[in-house]
Amino acid sequence: MPADLEFIRELGKQLRVDSIRSSTAAGSGHPTSSMSAADILAVLLANHLHYDWKNPEEPNNDHLIFSKGHASPLVYAVFKAAGAITDAEMLTFRKFGSRLQGHPTPVLPWVDVATGSLGQGLPVAVGVALAGKYLDKLPYHVWALCGDSELAEGSIWEGLDKASYYKLSNFSAIFDVNRLGQRGETEYGWQLETYRARVEAFGCRPVVIDGHDLAEIDRALAEAREATGKPTVIIAKTIKGSGFGEIADKDGWHGKPLPPEMAERAIKELGGERSLKVKTIKPEHGEPVGTGGDGHVKLPVYEKGKPVATRKAYGDALLALGARKGVVGLDGEVSNSTHADEFGKAYPDRFFEMYIAEQQLVASAVGLQVRGYIPFVSTFAAFFSRAYDFIRMAAISQANLRLSGSHAGTEIGADGPSQMALEDLASMRAIEGSTVLYPSDATTTAQLVAQMADRSGIVYMRTTRGAYPVLYDAKERFKIGGSKVLRRSASDQVALIGAGVTLYECLKAADTLAKAKIKARVVDLYSLKPLDVATLREAARVTGGRLVVVEDHYPQGGIGAAVMEALSMEPKPPRVAHLAVKGLPTSGKPEELLNAAGITAPHIVRAAKGLLKKK
Secondary structure (H helix, E strand, O other): OOOOOOHHHHHHHHHHHHHHHHHHHHHOHHHHHHHOOOHHHHHHHHHHHHHHHHOOOOOOOEEEEEHHHHHHHHHHHHHHHHHOOHHHOOOOOOOOOOOOOOOOOOOOOOOOOOOOOOOOHHHHHHHHHHHHHHHOOOOOEEEEEEEEEHHOOHHHHHHHHHHHOOOOOOEEEEEOOOOOOOOOEEOOOOOHHHHHHHHHHHHOOOEEEOOOOOHHHHHHHHHHHHOOOOOOEEEEEEOOOOOOOOOOOOOOOOOOOOOHHHHHHHHHOOOOOOOOOOOOOOOOOOOOOOOOOOOOOOOOOOOOEEEEEEEHHHHHHHHHOOOOOOOEEEOOOOOOHHOHHHHHHHOHHHEEEOOHHHHHHHHHHHHHHHHHHEEEEEEHHHHHHHHHHHHHHHHOOOOEEEEEEEEEEEOOOOOOHHHHHHOOHHHHHHHOOOOEEEOOOHHHHHHHHHHHOOOEEEEEEEEEOOOOOOOOOOOOOOOOOOOEEEEEEOOOOEEEEOOOOHHHHHHHHHHHHHHOOOOOEEEEEOOEOOOOHHHHHHHHOOOOOEEEEOOOOOOOOOHHHHHHHOOOOOOOOOOEEOOOOOOOOOOOOHHHHHHHHHOOOOOOOOHHHHHHHHH
């Protein structure tokens, strides 16, 4: 039975009071941003959110994502009203060791993803809604609360575009248009018709309301839940700091807690503290249809010596993983190059094309993994930089993503530097808890792709455009955190370390050095994070500390950095000759560009001999 409006009005006041109390106790936070949306959340919580707070893993629970994550005092006030946390815990907001961090994170079981970098919650919510409509096939609804400042972010509109394209009527965004941002008025202030026109232009259904009129809010939320065919966007005019006259609609209060004396006056004006409890609508139990019943995964086998591009092997292995019903593929309109199209053709119901919208590409994957799916995301390696903040935030969410970046380095050739990922290894290694893989041949690639499926955290694989000979037969085994030594002897004088395309150059260089009676060890460093430190340490010991590291990447943060970081604290640190791309490349043939970068066999030979001349 719906709650009466008087109860909801009191609940809205409680949410404001508790937002003030927690932020004042913390000495920091965003109470005014919380107060503007308090009435909307009160109505949603009391009458429209279907959620079993004692069972946050219930598959049919609605999802509520605060895209405006700085309104975390309101999040925690909602959790208290729902009985999920106590008043005492709410007052630990932002204190060291508390679960209630400055912006929400999934350390709390009722929080799907970390938010706080604006423009991300809505796109992730779209990913959750994709899972609900096309994979789970459950009637839960996905709600995303957005602030009006973040509506300047392109990712918001990427999200609405894809929500419209996929007809996600199970998704509703709520725009909390309170007019004031961090340093003054937002881009469009209270120009609600501008927002209406934009929402319509992106194919969604706008509903403009007074965000403090409880009856209007109630009708809008009911319409959103019952909508068919299109996503709904509720555009609510609200007042920042609503409920306390001294600061309501006053600039200069963004991100500032109320001092204790002012907080006392605000709480008095709002009618004092309350301990209202809300009994939200408990959903019927539902079982998702998109997982379970896995078939047998048979990885592809490649003939040793036959040229196969690692991007092709990625596609082949992903196709094989399609036997696992939880595996989902996503691509950014380059699937015929990344070879993710093979999975898409075989499993069209589990493949989502995000077109040239890399932020939404990654955000959709984050949303899909919220629902327990295993998303593999592919695009050109350079274009993941467009979505880097989403990847960074995914790590804070402790999300499990598998990213495959193809067409990396100068090896891609004539397309030129705009298409050459030369920073990707550094950026992906810097992600907390990440795994970074750079296989050199098809056999290695296929085995590592299979392991990516069950790997926690952000897993990134760099693949190569060109086809190179298969180095290993199908019996060879590769583990994440390992490496392979292709040439070795007890009397090696220098170690050549490469990955991807440069490994082949290291092998050529080793052949040339052998003719000069110089024994060279060759290490395939296919796992950059975690790194096989034991093999590197042994290579340094045998060769007297002479290492040549070669990479098709800028010098900073890539293979060389990984090796030197790992061995820097050794009792006798090795001498490292580091060959990398040390200037801005141009267009040209792959062999011309690799040679111009100084990362081909002749340069490796010269570097090795240079180390041998030094005492």
